[in-house]
Amino acid sequence: MLPDWVTQxxxxxxxxxxxxxxxxxxQLTKPAGALGRLEQIAVDLAGLQETEQPRxxxxxxxxxxxxHGIVVQGVSAYPQEVTIxxxxxxxxxxxxxxxxxxxxxxxxxxxxxxxLAQSPLPGIVTDKPRCGSRDFSVxxxxxxxxxxxxxxxxxxxxLRAEAGAPDLLIFGEMGIGNTTTSAAIASALLGxxxxxxxxxxxxxxxxxxxxxxxLIEAALTRHELAGASAEKILCTVGGLEIAAITGAIIAAAQxxxxxxxxxxxxxxxxxxxxxINPSCQPYLxxxxxxxxQGHRLVLRGLNAQPLVSLDLRLGEGSGAAIALPLVRxxxxxxxxxxxxxxxxxxxxxx
Numbered sequence: 175m176l177p178d179w180v181t182q183x184x185x186x187x188x189x190x191x192x193x194x195x196x197x198x199x200x201q202l203t204k205p206a207g208a209l210g211r212l213e214q215i216a217v218d219l220a221g222l223q224e225t226e227q228p229r230x231x232x233x234x235x236x237x238x239x240x241x242h243g244i245v246v247q248g249v250s251a252y253p254q255e256v257t258i259x260x261x262x263x264x265x266x267x268x269x270x271x272x273x274x275x276x277x278x279x280x281x282x283x284x285x286x287x288x289x290l291a292q293s294p295l296p297g298i299v300t301d302k303p304r305c306g307s308r309d310f311s312v313x314x315x316x317x318x319x320x321x322x323x324x325x326x327x328x329x330x331x332x333l334r335a336e337a338g339a340p341d342l343l344i345f346g347e348m349g350i351g352n353t354t355t356s357a358a359i360a361s362a363l364l365g366x367x368x369x370x371x372x373x374x375x376x377x378x379x380x381x382x383x384x385x386x387x388x389l390i391e392a393a394l395t396r397h398e399l400a401g402a403s404a405e406k407i408l409c410t411v412g413g414l415e416i417a418a419i420t421g422a423i424i425a426a427a428q429x430x431x432x433x434x435x436x437x438x439x440x441x442x443x444x445x446x447x448x449x450i451n452p453s454c455q456p457y458l459x460x461x462x463x464x465x466x467q468g469h470r471l472v473l474r475g476l477n478a479q480p481l482v483s484l485d486l487r488l489g490e491g492s493g494a495a496i497a498l499p500l501v502r503x504x505x506x507x508x509x510x511x512x513x514x515x516x517x518x519x520x521x522x523x524x
Contacts, residue, residue, distance in 0.1 A: 175318060175322070176321075176322065176325065176405055176450065177322050177325055177326055179329065179425075179428075180325055180421065180424055180450060180451060181450065181451055182428060182451075183428075183451075183453045184424075184427040184428050184430075184451065184453040184454050184456075184457065185428075185430050186456075187218070187221035187222050187456055188220075188221050188222075188224040189221070191220045191221050191223075191224050191225060191226060192217055192218075192220055192221030194220070194226055195216060195217040195220035195221065195226070195228070195508065196217055198226075198508065198513070199213050199216070199217065199508065201513040201514060201515070201521075202507075202508075202511045202512070202513055202514075203511060203512050203513065203514055203517050203519050204511070205522075209504075209507060211479070211481070212500070212503065212504040212507060213504070213508070215228075215459070215481075215500075215501055215504040215505075216228050216504045216505055216507070216508035216509075217508075218432075218456075218459070219342075219432060219501075219504075219505065220508075222430065222432050222456065222457060223341070223430070223432070224430070227505075227508075227509045228504075228505045228508060228509070229341040229505055230341050230342055230498065230501040230502045230504075230505050231341055231502065232338065232339065232340050232341045233278070233280050233340060233341060233342045233343065233344055233434070233498055234280055234281045234282075234283065234335045234338065234340050234343060234344070235271065235274075235275050235280050235281065235282045235283070235343075235344040235345075235346060235491050235494075235495060236282075236283045236284075236285060236331050236335060236343065236344070236345050236346070236422065236491075237264060237271060237282070237283070237284045237285065237345075237346040237347065237348060237490060237491060238285050238287040238327075238328070238331070238345065238346070238347055238348075238414075238415035238416075238418040238419055238422070239257060239260070239261055239284065239285065239286050239287060239288075239289050239298075239347070239348040239349055239415055240257075240286075240287050240288035240289055240302075240306070240307065240347075240348075240349040240352065240413050240414040240415030240416070240418075241254055241257050241288060241289045241290045241305070241306035241307070241349055241350065241351070242306065242307050242315075242349060242350070242351030242352055242354070242355050242413050243306060243307050243308040243309035243310065243315065244307075244309050244310055244311060244315075244351050244354050244355060244389070245350055245351035245354075246309055247309065247311055247385075247389055248382070248385065249351055249354040249375070249378070249382070249385070249386045249389065250350050250351050250354070250375060250376050250378070251375070251376040251377040251378050251382070252350050252376050253350070254290065254350050254351070256350050257289050257290070257348060257349050257350045258289055258290065258291050258295070260348050261284060261286065261289065261291070261295050261298050261348070262295065262296075264282070264284045264297075264298075264348070264490075265284060265295070265296060265297030265298055266297075269490060270488055270490055270492050271346055271490040271491050271492050271495060274492060274495035274496065275495065278495060278498055278499075280344070280495070280498075281338070283299060283331065283334070283335070284297070284298050284299065284348075285298070285299045285300075285301055285327065285331055285415075285418065286298050286299065286300045286301065286302055287301060287302050287324060287327050287328075287414045287415045287417075287418040288302045288303070288304065288305070288306060288307065288324065288349075288413065288414025288415055288418075289302070289305065289306065289349070290305045290306045291305065292305065299331075301327045301330060301331075301418075302323075302324075302327070302414060303319070303320045303323035303324065303414070304320060304414075306414075307355070307412070307413050307414060310355070310358065310393050310397075310410060310411040311389050311392065311393050311396075314397065314409055314410045314411075315355070315409065315410060315411055315412050315413065316408070316409045316410075316412055316413075316414070316417070317409065318405075318409055320409075320414070321405070321408055321409050321412065321417055324414045324415075324417035324418045324421065325417055325418070325420060325421030325424075326421060327414075327418040327421065328417070328418040328419060328420065328421025328422030328423070328424075328425060329421050329422065329424075329425035331418070331422055332422050332425040332426050332429065332431070333425070335431075336429055336431065340431055341431075341432075342431065342432045342433065342434050342459075342498075342501070343422075343426050343431055343432075343433050343434070344433070344434050344436065344491045344494040344495060344498070345419045345422050345423065345433065345435075345436065345440055345443075345491060345494075346436055346440065346489060346490045346491020346492070346494070347415050347416065347419060347436075347439050347440060347443075347489055347490070347491075348415070348489065348490060349413060349415050350376070351413075352413055352415065352416065352439055352489075353372075353373060353375035353376070353438065353439065353466065354372070354375065354386050354389070354390065355411060355412060355413040355416060356413075356416060356438060356439045356442040356443075356468075357371045357372040357373070357386070357387075357390055357468055358390045358393060358394065358411035359407055359408065359411055359412055359416065359442050359445075359446060360442045360445065360468055360471065360472050360475075361390055361391075361394060361468075362394055362399040362400075362402060362407045362410075362411065363404060363407060363442075363445055363446065363449060363475070364445075364471060364472070364475050365400070365401075366471060367387075367391065368386075368387040368388075368390035368391040368394070369387045369391070370467075370468065370471060371387075371390075371467065371468035371471060372386045372387040372390060372467065372468065373438070373465075373466040373467030373468055373469075373487075374466075374467070374487075375466070375487075390411075393410075393411060394411070397410045397411070399411070403449075404446045404449035404450045405450065407446070408420065408446055412446075416439065416442065416443045416446075417443075417446075419439075419440055419443035419444075420443045420444075420446045420447045420450070421447075423435075423443060423444055423447040423454060423457075423458070424447050424450065424451050424454050426454075426457065427451075427453070427454035427456075427457035427458075428454070430457075431457070432457045432458075432459055433457055433458055433459065434459050434461050434494040434497065434498060434501065435458050435459060435460050435461055435478070435494065436461060436462075436489070436490075436491045436492070436493050436494040437461075437462060437463075437464035437466065437469060437486060437487070437488075437489060437493045437494075438464050438466035438468060438469040438472065438487075438489075439489055440489075440491070440494070441460070441469060441472045441473060441476065441478075442472055444458055444476060445472055445475050445476055448476065455476070458476065458478065459481075459501070460473060460476070460478035460479065460480040460481065461480060461481055461482070461493050461494040461496070461497035461498075462480045462481060462482045462483060462484060462486060462493035462494070462496070462497055463480040463482075463483040464485075464486050464487050464493060465485040465486060465487040466487050481497045481500050481501075482496070482497055482500070484496070
């Protein structure tokens, strides 16, 4: 069973603040619509944040890490030991997301939501029900209790971040094998073939990608996931860090905190979140379209239009972090530009 809190409704965006933001955009010293989607970002955030001045200054980043039993089937170009090694790299400040967080002035928390680490690691929050998921090609990856724990793990991370009054949140992931897991979840949720979804992940060759797709397709058939609920899909072919992000997204939206959604894996978690609790969808802002093959299909499933497309496939929340300055600039333009009346600039005739 899912935890009771997971399906509780998220608050609606404020229609009053959204309309006020639209009215302000119409008065700024520019042709109507000239700033394109930057205008829409500001308007959406104004409604979600219930404010006349949308903000993106304080944006903590939370990375969830987990290991995956499916790795024993040879789906990754990297060994499983890389997951734990990267946790130390995050904590030591040497990972890409560590650099980006410093440059952005964002705090960075790393949560071991399900790696194979047998004991807590320095600088890492340990919050997991088990060490790694099971090999979903032969058995369900998680029990219902383990899934519930992972969802609660995501909520606990949001509660920690909420104490600092964030404007938005960025969630990232780390876990060798998690593109395979994400492809399996997406394939089942969207009802499309694994061949359409499965990509190269960490850099497997064409033969490796084909093997990944066959493994996923066989597992979905074996476990009879056609038309299954998001809960069953997450239990059967999911991963602990992906489930934690799903819980974190729902918990953030329930607290009126928008989420700048990262690439393929986080987008899959977002898709699961929307299937479990559709009321969280307005709080999702898609940052980028990655180079991972199935990401465009997941974005379509979310009805999401990403801000940028830079052929990224790193994960870690890096794409969302790179897109954050655009969101900050959208807010700055909305809040800081003069109106036609303030600048004594003639507006076009009504």
